[in-house]
Amino acid sequence: MxxxxxxxxxxxxxxxxxxxHWRALLLPVVASVALALGGASLAGPVSALTWATTAWFVLAGVTAVLVAWLVVAPVLRWLTTxxxxxxxxxxxxxxxxxxxxxxxxxxxxxxxxxxxxxxxxxxxxxxxxxxxxxxxxxxxxxxxxxxxxxxxxxxxxxxxxxxxxxxxxxxx
The missing domain is CATH 2.30.29.30 (Pleckstrin-homology domain (PH domain)/Phosphotyrosine-binding domain (PTB))
Known part of the structure; x- marks a missing residue:
């Protein structure tokens, strides 16, 4: 842009x-990889819960907030600076x-x-x-x-x- x-x-x-400089995007890249790995590692234990559906919604909500805060916002800030x-x-x-x-x-x-x-x-x-x-x-x-x-x-x-x-x- x-x-x-x-x-x-x-x-x-x-x-x-x-x-x-592109180094401003290092934290969003690391955060997106960490969130993906964290979500994948929690998928098995969450599925085993008796209240798995609720846990999936909570996990998805927390992940969405973290992605918006740690990935989307810094990338948009970089793009618009x-x-x-x-x-x-x-x-x-x-x-x-x-x-x-x-x-x-x-x-x-x-x-x-x-x-x-x-x-x-x-x-x-x-x-x-x-x-x-x-x-x-x-x-x-x-x-x-x-x-x-x-x-x-x-x-x-x-x-x-x-x-x-x-x-x-x-x-x-």
Whole structure:
């Protein structure tokens, strides 16, 4: 799901549009495997109960709540989270039901840096830190290819982001 172009101003171009790094989906994958294994291991004992029908409904209800909380919600959050840099602003959009948006004009950005731990370097992600005149530093976690994003944002801030109507990621 790409960033909707109708949220852009006239003549505004998307330079970077990223979801969080795929490692944000590790917990949902592990949870779905654990829930499947847990459900399969409980199937035999539940069937042996004298009140098996009620137990099946309880087991199904608990499993459905856990799947929604541990699998569906994080995947939807990942799908609907966008870190976007245009030629005019830095934006972050999060959420399906409860939405949060950040719009920071590039004129307010003073400095951009990134931080990576050992695991971040191994996985190719990191935290992008944007210092602005508006507030304290803004930290965007789990940005994939954070060094390249930082370099592209630096080019945008220096004014060298567009050449012949095309942005650095190929979107016009």
């Amino acid at each position: 790409a960033h909707p172009d109708d949220l852009l101003g006239p003549g505004e171009h998307v330079v970077i549009d990223k979801h969080p 966008h870190f976007v840099v245009t030629d005019r602003r830095v934006m972050c959009r999060i959420g399906v039901v409860r939405k949060a948006r950040l719009n920071l004009p590039l004129e307010l950005v003073h400095d951009v840096r990134f931080e990576q731990g050992a695991l971040d370097r191994l996985l190719g992600c990191g935290t992008l830190v944007v210092e602005s005149a508006a507030d304290g530093p803004l930290e965007f976690d789990d940005i994939p290819a954070v060094a390249e994003v930082r370099a592209a944002l630096g080019r945008v801030l220096d004014g060298g982001h567009l050449q012949e109507g095309r942005s650095t990621n190929g979107r016009a």
